[in-house]
Amino acid sequence: MxxxxxxxxxxxxxxxxxxxxxxxxxxxxxxxxxxxxxxxxxxxxxxxxxxxxxxxxxxxxxxxxxxxxxxxxxxxxxxxxxxxxxxxxxxxxxxxxxxxxxxxxxxxxxxxxxxxxxxxxxxxxxxxxxxxxxxxxxxxxxxxxxxxxxxxxxxxxxxxxxxxxxxxxxxxxxxxxxxxxxxxxxxxxxxxxxxxxxxxxxxxxxxxxxxxxxxxxxxxxYWSRKAQFRAKIQAWLRKHGHQPLSAAALADVLLVNDQLPRPPTLQRLGYKALSMTMPSRERQFARELLYGSYPYPNEFDRACAPAWWDKALQNLNERYGRMEPEQLRQCLRHPGLRLSLGARRKDIEAHLLRASQP
Structure with missing residues (x-):
């Protein structure tokens, strides 16, 4: 006080x-x-x-x-x-x-x-x-x-x-x-x-x-894209909540920036090319999943991954109606997307299946 x-x-x-x-x-x-x-x-x-x-x-x-x-x-x-x-x-x-x-x-x-x-x-x-x-x-x-x-x-x-x-x-x-x-x-x-x-x-x-x-x-x-910024802040709190005014905590404040994490341009072009091999209704969904899964150098940008995945599913459901669990599994197991997501695919699938529960 x-x-x-x-x-x-x-x-x-x-x-x-x-x-x-x-x-x-x-x-x-x-x-x-x-x-x-x-x-x-x-x-x-x-x-x-x-x-x-x-x-x-x-x-x-x-x-x-x-x-x-x-x-x-x-x-x-x-x-x-x-x-x-x-x-x-x-x-x-x-x-x-x-x-x-x-x-x-x-x-x-x-x-x-x-x-x-x-x-x-x-x-x-x-x-x-x-x-x-x-x-x-x-x-x-x-x-x-x-x-x-x-x-x-x-x-x-x-x-x-x-x-x-x-x-x-x-x-x-x-x-x-x-x-x-x-x-x-x-x-x-x-x-x-x-x-x-x-x-x-x-x-x-x-x-x-x-x-x-x-x-x-x-x-x-951050009234827009609030989920992503909250994810950054929660990651900072998990790391520094016990000592929020320490030198390390104050230094990390600067890493919680005002930018939505986006992969480099060439990587985004690659994601777009990959998505073109998928059904049209799933292309934006796939790109957003990949944006969230990119290994960003900033640890607080990496913390946005679940928020990206949730937003991807929300956008898909709003455009085309709620995706059934089996449809979701099939989408995530598309060969190109499965290869690009790598070891994270199972975690993403489990996360989205939980999120899709009525």
Whole structure:
């Protein structure tokens, strides 16, 4: 644990539920610490609001136990769980002049102080910009809310959308959180199925009021291909979870990179040629299995193999319907694929047969 300093930047996490989210948060925190230059006096406060303090025991963070009743209260009146992000951020800014709330599925590319350099009065820091409101007119948020927002002068088709994997604000601008919370409460019944309602309301609250800044160069937010990045992080935790701040652990943080592992170009061409000998419906499946099975030099890239195999099977089933176990066995025993997979074929077959169980 560490004591908070009102003068230091506040990096805030909200982590609750299954262990996966705590694993993500722990790695994100360690990645922030790994990129701090302690010799130059760089320091931040890290606050974790969580239902499970245990995963953070070995980390220099301030843990706030978040009981279920409090979290549910933060999600009312509709039980919308992303509402709690804005409620928490508003609470932190009542005590500190500046804060950054960051999702757990993130890790740092560089010093976290670069985030706080972009949090200024009159500016909303978000993870990334996401196009313009009017670009997707089939979206539920467009179809159900455009007229209301236009009539009130709150938004138009040119409003930039934001990704709220990072929210950075000064206390002077905390009022936009009141606005965003009020809109979530009002618009949730009109856009109940809209997963991105929270960040949409944040964009509306900031529109024409605050400048926008993004931080994709500082943060990798792996909302896409999440299984592969979680596999990398879990491999790091298996290796270093008992001493997450050791020199070896901090050095290995840099090997958990933001790239999906891909074999070299010539190897990929070879895989493509091999797949052309297989039935057309199995070609992409075979290539994805081979991508996962390639002996990558980076140990954390190699750890993605089961995630690649799972994704390959998921993609195949989504395109052509669920593959029966005997069909799966026959595919994996195709002479070319069997030769290419080598000794791993039996492990892959066992893994996928387990995964294909209804």
């Amino acid at each position: 560490q004591s908070l300093s009102p003068s230091r930047p506040q990096l805030v996490y909200l982590a609750f539920g299954p262990s996966t989210y705590h694993q993500e948060a722990c790695f994100s925190i360690v990645s922030a610490l790994a990129h701090l230059d302690a010799a130059a006096g760089e320091a931040i406060d890290i606050q974790v609001f969580t239902d499970n303090p245990q995963p953070y025991d070995q980390l220099p963070v301030t843990v706030h136990l978040l009981d279920e009743a409090t979290r549910q209260a933060w999600n009312q009146p509709h039980g919308y769980h992303f509402r709690s992000k804005h409620v928490l951020m508003r609470q932190v800014l009542q005590q500190h002049p500046l804060a950054v709330l960051i999702d757990t599925d993130t890790f740092f590319r560089t010093s976290p102080l670069r985030l706080f350099q972009r949090v200024k009065s009159g500016t909303l820091l978000c993870n990334a910009f996401g196009g313009r409101y009017g670009e997707n007119q089939k979206c539920l948020l467009y179809k159900n809310l455009l007229t209301i927002l236009q009539d009130r002068g709150l938004a138009d088709c040119q409003m930039p959308l934001v990704n709220s994997g990072v929210i950075g604000l000064t206390a002077d601008d905390a009022g936009i959180l009141e606005h965003s919370i009020a809109m979530m409460d009002e618009f949730h019944p009109l856009a109940r199925a809209a997963y991105t309602l929270e960040e949409f309301c944040l964009a509306v609250a900031a529109y024409r009021t605050l400048a926008l800044a993004e931080c994709t160069d500082v943060i990798h937010h």
